[in-house]
Amino acid sequence: MSGTRKDRDPFETGLGDALRRTGETFSADGVPLVDGGVARGRRGVRRRRAAAVTGSVAALAVVGLGASYAAGAFGHEPGGAPVAARPAASGAAASSAASAAGTGPQLSARQVGAVLEGLLPKGKITERSARGTGDPGGPMAALVHDDGRGKAAISVGIGAVDPSGSEAEEQVACPDKVYVPYDSCRSEKLPDGSRLMVLRGYEYPDKRVDTKWWHAYLVTRDGYTVDASEWNAPAEKDAATTRDEPPLSAAQLKALVTSKAWRPVMEALEKAPREPVRQPPAQGQDGKAILRKLTALLPASVKVTARNGEEGFAYVVVDDGKGASLVQINVQPRMSDVESDLFGGADVLPDGMKVVSHQGPGEKGGEGVNMWTVDTLRTDGLRVVVSAFNSGAQNTKATREEPALTMAQLRSIATNPVWAGK
Incomplete structure (x- = not known):
């Protein structure tokens, strides 16, 4: 699976x-x-990865000059050729692709991208891509960041989910290590009622290449999600690693997804409907x-x-x-x-x-x-x-x-x- x-x-x-x-x-x-074990071991991980892209990803809006960011997870390969978005389990698309009809004003792709840039440590930023809050795919921002130690892909997607539903529960649960190898994973409930998962793992479960994938996923008490990923390479896959580890530590990933700077993006989104009661x-x-x-x-x-x-x-x-x-x-x-x-x-x-x-x-x-x-x-x-x-x-x-x-x-x-x- x-x-x-x-x-x-x-x-x-x-x-x-x-x-x-x-x-x-x-x-x-x-x-x-x-192969139910892999489904359950990796279900949450795949859903979280898909959250940044969901459903059908059309060409990403390019913020600033240069080509759109080329990582496969963001809907494009190097050179801008579109690729199919990863399949997402039912519910993942709903949690990540929420757009419009929120209580706050709509934000452009440039504004969403600026939030991500403003939260990152000092470094050179290239290959920016983003979607605004009115985009059917949901708001997201992606870029390549270089702090002087090597280029690294970083992305963040914002969405909505039923905070009391099984989808939210699965998203913040650490996967089963029998099916998903990783170096560390922590799931916790924060003082404000939000739930957070931070995982430091690998792009490929069999570690066939040296690409590391570190990830943080936040579900707020009122049902918004912030989904951040980073790699130790300038693209999710098909790119040589440029550094031993992604640039942001686990603490910095936590700070990134829990920042109040994402609140205007969240409030521009429609709340997710309640999940049906599971039989x-x-x-x-x-x-x-x-x-x-x-x-x-x-x-x-x-x-x-x-x-x-x-x-x-x-x-x-x-x-x-x-x-x-x-x-x-x-x-x-x-x-x-x-x-x-x-x-x-x-x-x-x-x-x-x-x-x-x-x-x-x-x-x-x-x-x-x-x-x-x-x-x-x-x-x-x-x-x-x-x-x-x-x-x-x-x-x-x-x-x-x-x-x-x-x-x-x-x-x-x-x-x-x-x-x-x-």
Whole structure:
């Protein structure tokens, strides 16, 4: 599944609503499979990244002279050629693209850009780009800053979100390190009731290049968002690093997003609508129950070193003395509509359950990582997908020759009647 996607999984078509219910997909041997862990591990990170660009990003308004800023996240590649904006989960666009109809006066792109420039330390600024508060994409500013130690891309986007909704909660939560490697992450509630997350991570989860991505995300008590990103390169990607670290420290990122200078930009925006009340998960499909069942079905030869469970999904990292191995499971009701796409040529058990198995390389960039998967579909539409890896995380190098669980053990877990509540 979750990234951006330079690392986004290739299977994007053919399953329609079914895939939207799963959240994210990846493919093994050309067959799309569920990967809920990455969705949840990186969901907030991708949403925050998308917040600066959202939806369809047309040409950014250029503030001052020179070409529009060329980072991929800002809708353009070097030279100004437009590129597709990153996909954003539903709700992200609403939180970041709020525009007009606020209580305050509208601000131009130049005015929004000036706010960002006024909050940065002394340095040379080039390649400015910005959007005003009336822009359908929402207000944002981006530039390249050089404090004498190397050029660095910096961007800030302003939006609105339901402050009591799940979207806001997810945005300020640190991601799961099993799926998103980072050096540090802090989530806190500020004295004024705002919530803040500051993360110091990497542009690519597998760290294939040296580009670092540091990020701060603020949700104010009254439902406005400030989303800041910086890199140790003059562009988000496809640019050589110019310095060891981005220019702003974690404290400076916090000061940037919490500055009162953004208040006029916020007040020009319409407040976000309240999120609809989330329906409880189908009985027996909550993360804690899935994690409890998965743990009980593991072979006695493995020791669980990490675990987590969320709605419809759970994972464990196990070790049998030969190295860490990630095991994850998705449990999804009402998935009969994917049967023809995913279960052609499947084994059919006496009770009608269909079973397909796959073995192949991992798809999250980890060197030497292999993924073994058993995918099942019961006659009532319940889909259970279990995968194991020869690494403790998909985006780090292999820690062992094979996953800790055999294909037979994965099949035993996926076909167990416990998932149907029997």
